[in-house]
Amino acid sequence: MLETSARLLRLLSLFQAQRYWSGADLAERLEVTARTLRRDVDKLRSLGYPVNSASGTAGGYQLAAGATLPPLLLDDEEAVAVAVGLRTAASGTVSGIAEASVRALTKMQQVLPERLRRRVTALHASIEPLAYTGPVVDAEVLALIAGACRDCEKLRFRYQARDGAASHREVEPHRLVHLGRRWYLAAWDLERNNWRTFRLDRIQARPAAGQRFTPRAAPDGDFAAYVARSVSTAGYEYQAVVLFHAPAEKLAERLPAAAGKIDAVDEHTCLLRTGGTSLDMVSMYLAWTGLEFEVRDPPELVERLRVLADRFRRAAGGNNFRGNRGLE
Amino acid sequence: MLETSARLLRLLSLFQAQRYWSGADLAERLEVTARTLRRDVDKLRSLGYPVNSASGTAGGYQLAAGATLPPLLLDDEEAVAVAVGLRTAASGTVSGIAEASVRALTKMQQVLPERLRRRVTALHASIEPLAYTGPVVDAEVLALIAGACRDCEKLRFRYQARDGAASHREVEPHRLVHLGRRWYLAAWDLERNNWRTFRLDRIQARPAAGQRFTPRAAPDGDFAAYVARSVSTAGYEYQAVVLFHAPAEKLAERLPAAAGKIDAVDEHTCLLRTGGTSLDMVSMYLAWTGLEFEVRDPPELVERLRVLADRFRRAAGGNNFRGNRGLE
DNA sequence: CGGTTGCGGACAAGTTCTGTCCTCGATTTG
DNA sequence: CAAATCGAGGACAGAACTTGTCCGCAACCG
Numbered sequence: 187m188l189e190t191s192a193r194l195l196r197l198l199s200l201f202q203a204q205r206y207w208s209g210a211d212l213a214e215r216l217e218v219t220a221r222t223l224r225r226d227v228d229k230l231r232s233l234g235y236p237v238n239s240a241s242g243t244a245g246g247y248q249l250a251a252g253a254t255l256p257p258l259l260l261d262d263e264e265a266v267a268v269a270v271g272l273r274t275a276a277s278g279t280v281s282g283i284a285e286a287s288v289r290a291l292t293k294m295q296q297v298l299p300e301r302l303r304r305r306v307t308a309l310h311a312s313i314e315p316l317a318y319t320g321p322v323v324d325a326e327v328l329a330l331i332a333g334a335c336r337d338c339e340k341l342r343f344r345y346q347a348r349d350g351a352a353s354h355r356e357v358e359p360h361r362l363v364h365l366g367r368r369w370y371l372a373a374w375d376l377e378r379n380n381w382r383t384f385r386l387d388r389i390q391a392r393p394a395a396g397q398r399f400t401p402r403a404a405p406d407g408d409f410a411a412y413v414a415r416s417v418s419t420a421g422y423e424y425q426a427v428v429l430f431h432a433p434a435e436k437l438a439e440r441l442p443a444a445a446g447k448i449d450a451v452d453e454h455t456c457l458l459r460t461g462g463t464s465l466d467m468v469s470m471y472l473a474w475t476g477l478e479f480e481v482r483d484p485p486e487l488v489e490r491l492r493v494l495a496d497r498f499r500r501a502a503g504g505n506n507f508r509g510n511r512g513l514e
Numbered sequence: 515m516l517e518t519s520a521r522l523l524r525l526l527s528l529f530q531a532q533r534y535w536s537g538a539d540l541a542e543r544l545e546v547t548a549r550t551l552r553r554d555v556d557k558l559r560s561l562g563y564p565v566n567s568a569s570g571t572a573g574g575y576q577l578a579a580g581a582t583l584p585p586l587l588l589d590d591e592e593a594v595a596v597a598v599g600l601r602t603a604a605s606g607t608v609s610g611i612a613e614a615s616v617r618a619l620t621k622m623q624q625v626l627p628e629r630l631r632r633r634v635t636a637l638h639a640s641i642e643p644l645a646y647t648g649p650v651v652d653a654e655v656l657a658l659i660a661g662a663c664r665d666c667e668k669l670r671f672r673y674q675a676r677d678g679a680a681s682h683r684e685v686e687p688h689r690l691v692h693l694g695r696r697w698y699l700a701a702w703d704l705e706r707n708n709w710r711t712f713r714l715d716r717i718q719a720r721p722a723a724g725q726r727f728t729p730r731a732a733p734d735g736d737f738a739a740y741v742a743r744s745v746s747t748a749g750y751e752y753q754a755v756v757l758f759h760a761p762a763e764k765l766a767e768r769l770p771a772a773a774g775k776i777d778a779v780d781e782h783t784c785l786l787r788t789g790g791t792s793l794d795m796v797s798m799y800l801a802w803t804g805l806e807f808e809v810r811d812p813p814e815l816v817e818r819l820r821v822l823a824d825r826f827r828r829a830a831g832g833n834n835f836r837g838n839r840g841l842e
Numbered sequence: 843c844g845g846t847t848g849c850g851g852a853c854a855a856g857t858t859c860t861g862t863c864c865t866c867g868a869t870t871t872g
Numbered sequence: 873c874a875a876a877t878c879g880a881g882g883a884c885a886g887a888a889c890t891t892g893t894c895c896g897c898a899a900c901c902g
Contacts, residue, residue, distance in 0.1 A: 188557050188858090190890070191519040195561075195585060202621045205665040206726070209848065219892055224849070229516050233523075235625075241848045242900025244726075251625050255593045257523060257585030258621065263614035265583045270611055271599030283598055283637055286591035293530045293586065297563075297579050309611055337533040398534070398572075428829075470798050472829070473822055479829050491830040494801055498823035501756075501800070501807050502816045516889090518859070537879065547861055552880070570869025571877045 190226075193218070197226055198235070199259035201249035208246040262302055269294050269306040273325035284364045291329045292336060323369050323386045328362075330393060331371060331386065335359045340396035341373070346388045357382070358399045361409035370416075372409045374402055381405045383416040426468050427482040428458045430475070440475045457482075465490040518554075521546070525554055526563070527587035529577035536574040590630055597622050597634040601653035612692045619657045620664060651697050651714045655721065656690075659699055659714065662723050663687045669701070671721035673712055680718065685710070686727045689737035698744075700737045702730055709733045711744040754796050755810040756786045758803070768803045785810075793818040 193216050200207060200215060213223040227237050227247060236250045249256070260268060269291065276287035298306070310325065334341050341359050346352045357373035364370075369386040405412045430437050434450035437458060447459045458479075460471055465487055472479055472491075481488045521544050528535060528543060541551040555565050555575060564578045577584070588596060597619065604615035626634070638653065662669050669687050674680045685701035692698075697714040733740045758765050762778035765786060775787045786807075788799055793815055800807055800819075809816050 188560060190858095191522050191557065192561055194519050198585070202625070205624060205661065220848085221850090221893080222891060225890080228850095229519065232516060233520055239848060240900075241846080241898070243846050244901065245847045245899085247848090249625060251627050251631075253627055255588055255590075255622075255627065255630070256625050257526070257587050258596075259585050260583055260618060260621070262583075263611070264618035264621070267603060267611040267614035267618050268586075268596055268600060271601075271603040271615060272596060273599075274602060275595060275599040283591070283595040286595035287599060290588060290592035290595050293588070293592070294583075296533060297530070297577055297584050299579050299581055299583065302583070303579075333533065466802060466804065469826070470801065473798065473801075473825070474794060476794070478825060481829055488830045491826040495823040495826035495830065497801070497806060498797070498819040498826070501809055502819040502823065518889090548879085549862080549881090550860055553859080556881095567879065568869080569867070569877085569879045570871095572870065573868085573878050575879090 190229075193226060194229060194233075195257070195259065197230065198249070198256055201237075201247075202256075202259055206246050206248055212247065262299075265294070265298065266302055266305050266309065269298060269302070270310050273306070273310050273329075276325050276328055284369075285362070288328055288332045288362065289336075291325065292332045295326075295329045295333065327389065327392060328369060328386065330395070331359060331389075332362055334393070334395050335361055335371075338398050338401055340376070340399055341393045342396060343393035344390040345384055346390060348388075352390065355382075355384070356396070357384075358402070360401060360404065361413075362386075363410050363413040365413060370413045372404075372413050381412065383413050426458075426460050426484060426487050428460070428472060429480045429482055430456050430458060431478040431480075432456065432475075437475060437477060440477065466494075469494055521554060522557060522561075523585070523587065525558065526577070526584055529565075529575075530584075530587055534574050534576055540575065590627075593622070593626065594630055594633050594637065597626065597630070598637050601634070601638050601657075604653050604656055612697075613690070616656055616660045616690065617664075619653065620660045623654075623657045623661065655717065656697060656714065658721060658723070659687060659717075660690055662721070663689055663699075666726050666729055668704070668724035668727055669721045670724060672718040674716045674718060676716075683710075683712070684724075685712075686730070688729060688732065689741075690714075691738050691741040693741060698741045700732075700741050709740065711741050754786075754788050754812060754815050756788070756800060757808045757810055758784050758786060759806040759808075760784065760803075765803060765805060768805065794822075797822055 196216060197212065200212065209220050209223055213220045216223060216226070218226070227239070230237055230249075234252055234254060235256045236252045238248045238250050240246060272287045272291040272294070276284055276291055295303070307326065331341065333339070339359075340356065342354070342356045344352055345355045356376045357371075358376065359371055359373045361372045362369060363372060363383075371384045371386060371389075373382060373384065374380070375382040429451070431454065433453060434448050434456035437456055438448055448456055449459075450456045460468060468487060469490055481491065524544060525540065528540065537548050537551055541548045544551060544554070546554070555567070558565055558577075562580055562582060563584045564580045566576045566578050568574060600615045600619040600622070604612055604619055623631070635654065659669065661667070667687075668684065670682070670684045672680055673683050684704045685699075686704065687699055687701045689700045690697060691700060691711075699712045699714060699717075701710060701712065702708070703710040757779070759782065761781060762776050762784035765776055765784055776784055777787075778784045788796060796815060797818055809819065
């Protein structure tokens with residue numbers, strides 16, 4: 187019965203909007219008798235969504251955490267918030283959840299009402315993360331490609347190779363792989379008749395989805411390994427080794443755990459191994475600590491710090507402490 | 515019929531896991547005849563979730579975007595991704611979606627299976643944002659307080675006042691307000707018998723939820739206005755005005771839109787008005803641009819840049835370009 | 843202890859659901 | 873163009889489910 191199913195969804199929705207409900211309130215909201223409500227609650231329970239209940243004057247119902255997450259019933263704003271959050275998590279440098287974020291995002295993209303999609307795009311554009319200056323993958327493109335992989339839709343896009351040459355590609359996308367800080371697409375290139383990997387940040391503009399195709403077996407049975415092999419020679423990132431004149435604990439509390447690996451040298455010094463997609467980024471990490479340090483490696487970072495030091499000094503120097511705020 | 519309702523949810527779930535389905539496949543998955551499947555699809559439609567369908571050999575069904583977001587059926591990993599994404603969005607400095615993120619997060623917290631909750635906490639801890647050094651509000655605390663507001667549960671917590679004095683509070687929480695870059699709680703203080711606002715980042719440890727209470731009318735009928743009045747004298751942030759020796763467009767493309775306001779002075783210079791919760795943060799924004807600049811205001815920023823310049827120089831200076839990588 | 847609130851059995855009338863059978867129409871493919 | 877494939881939906885009958893009503897019971901609070 188449609189009525190019944192709709193009511194169960196509505197009941198879930200009510201429970202998610204507010205924790206405690208009295209039976210009478212719920213029954214009224216759902217426009218059924220209290221008896222039917224009790225039966226509905228039982229239905230939720232037998233669907234695996236536990237509902238606590240209590241008798242007495244302070245009694246009522248309350249949806250509890252069960253073995254699996256119940257269907258989430260989000261209002262417009264919440265849906266936008268979830269989508270924006272996922273985009274950030276997916277396109278960011280973030281660790282183990284990137285793949286899952288993309289999957290969830292793909293789920294949403296396909297059922298997100300148009301008006302909300304616009305709001306998501308607008309909002310996300312306004313909050314680009316500062317912390318990452320490397321090439322950024324557009325979350326929308328990411329979700330689009332993930333969807334094409336999942337649903338076996340061909341893709342056409344322009345691609346800029348490492349040497350800067352742009353070419354047009356038509357591929358059967360098979361798998362997205364998050365490696366290091368980048369996203370790669372493992373796909374069967376229809377023109378070259380072979381497997382290829384593509385760096386997502388080198389895909390220009392929005393890919394166009396095409397007809398559906400039947401998936402092929404992965405090269406050597408493992409996409410992730412294939413991509414890893416393909417890009418292993420790339421190694422673009424900057425690795426840095428920095429000596430800090432501070433105890434390891436002190437450094438640890440000033441850097442996020444993901445920032446790098448800290449090894450104590452002695453009680454007063456420690457060594458940080460970190461990395462980033464740009465020297466500026468590494469510099470910022472270092473400045474952030476507020477601690478004294480010495481760069482061990484790479485030399486380019488030393489040079490970079492010199493440049494920044496000069497720039498800061500010039501910026502500071504061209505200004506008197508009081509007065510001379512002519513533009514105020 | 516429970517079977518029927520469960521099947522509808524399952525159907526939604528299938529549609530979210532994969533875009534295209536043939537009628538036969540769906541019918542098999544759901545263990546019903548094709549006829550019943552068609553009826554189920556019709557049910558989804560009349561619930562407001564449009565399903566496209568196509569005849570012919572390449573035919574099949576496909577859930578489309580409708581007027582509202584259908585219930586989201588997430589697997590474990592996706593649920594974790596969503597929760598982590600929301601936490602970041604909620605506790606970050608992010609703009610208009612903070613409130614909605616907190617609401618969505620609150621919804622999830624209450625129905626998220628225990629094992630997933632642990633994973634969320636662990637993951638979130640490992641990806642602390644670098645970009646923001648100000649006092650950070652724990653997303654878990656945020657969601658907890660939001661839930662208490664929503665569900666009218668009293669709260670007890672230790673609070674550190676501006677002057678550093680810690681006190682114990684018992685309050686009836688009414689509203690969370692996101693103002694500037696901070697979260698505030700508007701609550702009725704049960705000991706002082708009056709309205710108070712609390713900065714969330716000054717609440718120590720995890721608040722304990724207590725009995726339920728009946729909500730009171732907002733002071734002057736508007737919580738947001740009340741909080742704004744209460745904290746208007748605080749104004750903690752640093753505002754900075756910086757002159758860049760570069761065209762406005764060039765600066766614009768190197769800074770995220772939210773970073774500040776850019777005004778062109780002439781063809782070769784422009785003025786950036788920006789702000790941050792720490793001088794280091796502002797410095798980083800500036801360094802990020804890779805452009806030459808002069809600080810107009812505030813003087814403290816000039817001083818800060820000097821310190822950073824010196825530190826960078828020392829870090830760079832104590833190192834020869836080749837050799838002396840003794841610790842490698 | 844009394845009032846309130848949730849629990850669930852029983853029952854009967856009404857509604858819905860499901861599978862089966864069948865005819866159409868749209869679409870792709872050879 | 874014809875054949876094959878696949879979705880649409882009417883009709884039907886029996887089974888299954890839903891709902892409101894009525895009722896006694898148990899738990900909880902003050």
